[in-house]
Amino acid sequence: MSIGDDMELIHGSGNVFRDFGRDDADLRQAKALMASEIIKILDTRQWTTRKAEEATGISHADFSRIRRAKVERFTLDQLMTILTRLGQEVELSVNVHPRQDAPHPHASA
Template sequence: MTEIEHGSGNIYADLGLPDAGEMLVKAQLAAKIGSILKARHLTQAQAAENLGMPQPKVSGMLRGQFRGISETKMIDCLARLGRDVQIVVKAAPRSRKEGRVQVVFV
């Protein structure tokens, strides 16, 4: 019988990567950027111009290679694409020792 192991919701943590939280946030931001670009039918060259990034960086980001791109740059990309971005800091529940970083799209 095959055992099924349920993931944590963060593939990077499941793989044991040390920067799993940051990688998940970047993956979510990159996916949103990609979906906006796709909906606008932009070429990577047009996207690069709109985002203020070289085309190879855009290509890499859209393929999940975003280690060289900061979260701040990705947030700037969303703003350049006409999205408002809010960063909300609040106290974590007492049941949790540490806070967490979460991306919510509305």
């Protein structure tokens, strides 16, 4: 779909990391979604990173990293633990299906 003379509208996949070709797109998306929930909770409660540390026992440095979207060093289970300590129940849903852009490893050439 064209918009004007020099712009084209392209619909994304719903995962910006996949749209930019990242091999670890699904993991990055899951971490970003959990970090977003943590930030929302801190904002709703109007907690500083120090207050969050005091309430959860998780270091304020970790909360600072999450606020700055520096989640590379966190595992999914660490982010789930943080959410749990913030009084949240975490429920994950996993759907597995072949990637449309990936060749099948046993496909003949």
